[in-house]
Amino acid sequence: MKTLIACYSYSGHTLKVAEALKEEIDADLTVIKTVKDKWYFFKLWDAIRENSVPIEPCVTDLIDFDGLVVCCPVWGGKVPAAVNQYLSELKNLKGKYFGVFVTSGGGKSQKATVQMRSYLDGxxxxxxxxxxxxxxxxxxGNYGEVFDFFVKKFNSMK
Ligand SMILES: Cc1cc2nc3c(=O)[nH]c(=O)nc-3n(C[C@H](O)[C@H](O)[C@H](O)COP(=O)(O)O)c2cc1C
Incomplete structure (x- = not known):
């Protein structure tokens, strides 16, 4: 199975995990970047409102892939606006496998994974x-058993 990891990371934590995952499941990695940076408050506002913001070109067509992993930090309990934009640009995704992961400061009531899951399920x-x-x-550097379990799920599809 050929998998694409699409990663948005502002301060590097999510990217660090995405790079480790890339090695473990032998995936391709595409990095989602916003065209412009915004102040903290506006980042939070856009995330909470489930807004989108323009992103730089990256891999959005899954024609050559069997699976996708989307990953990002949690912002205001939700996904950053860049991820909403990325999801809306995806092509040739129907019938393909997906996983999602987030990194966060540890706040409760995180809707971010649900947000990505429900979009991709839909x-x-x-x-x-x-x-x-x-x-x-x-x-x-402690990703724990959840990381190993996630890796196993993707490698079991090979
Ligand atoms: C704008 C903003 C909003 C955030 N909101 C939350 C939050 O609601 N809950 C939480 O646990 N962490 C929150 N964080 C912390 C990040 O989710 C956490 O540091 C994450 O691991 C950063 O990932 P990155 O280094 O890949 O950008 C927020 C950080 C930023 C910059």
């Missing part, structure tokens, strides 16, 4: 796994 993708990691653990 587009006819097939859910394989999800995980949520704390930035503190990522700093320590």
């Amino acid at each position: 587009e006819g993708m097939l859910f394989l796994g999800q995980m949520s990691l704390r930035s503190k653990n990522v700093d320590e």
